[in-house]
Amino acid sequence: MFTGQQKLIIQRFDPDIHDRSAFSCQIADSLQIYFTGEEFIRDVVDLKILGGWVAADESGKVFGYYTLGMRTLDTKQIPNPEQLEFPFKTLNFVILSRIATCDDLRGTGYGQGLLFDAVKTAYELGSPLGAQGVYLEARNDEVIRIYENFGFFSLPSKSERMIYPFKDFLQ
Template structure:
């Protein structure tokens, strides 16, 4: 099987680019650092080409009591040293940093808790990562789990800690999921 799959095979992402008005939407999750980033920095980072923030907005079919912004995630590019990956992956890589995509932040509003919006956001981020991978290549997607709850959330989707991170302070915990596993999850369902 080729390393890339035509984008037309995958469903379209459902999020929208961050808008000026989103920072004043009243978004609020359990982590004040994420709230502050969304209110104060997301737009600036986007304007400076540091990252892209994607927003899941309440639709007409959602409960009108839910907040206007149900959640968001931010994507950026990074590199990994092969030593941070398990030897069965790292030994086949070149001896210089390899490209990866990082979901730098992902959060859903606490008022939307338990409704599956976190999973929806992660699924959407994976679709965008596949599109980026088709254009430029990336070995994996990386996340920074902020606490045990976030770690457990990402583990459900196959994310594992990077090796160098197991000796680091416990939080945030940097985790990865190989792009080939993400691709396989979508091609198996088509």
């Protein structure tokens, strides 16, 4: 249980240090099942198709996590692609594959902090490699509003597909 006294540190996931077993995210069961199950270990540790970061206390107990990968988008999917100032037909984005906090952190602001860290990490890792921003697929309208408040905007093809241009992160 999170008491508010613990100091949470966001760092790369290490299966030898971080304890996923007690992570509980009832608001989005699929996020809990993914993180506490073998699929997370397969994606992040074994295959390394995603990078995993966790918000954990000093004992290694995890209270939140996010995963990042890469994604290419056709510029036809992006409104006003000329604003990104690249003449290419496709653009690279860092995909925020999953992000969740445990039930104890709901309403504390830690989720926003975790999202900010995810965008910052995506910028630091992706920008030098030519990524133009962060891409994600939101689960529902409530989550879309959360991301819109952070500065993400929906792609015209589907409102749950959203991007956050790195040029906005620098302002």
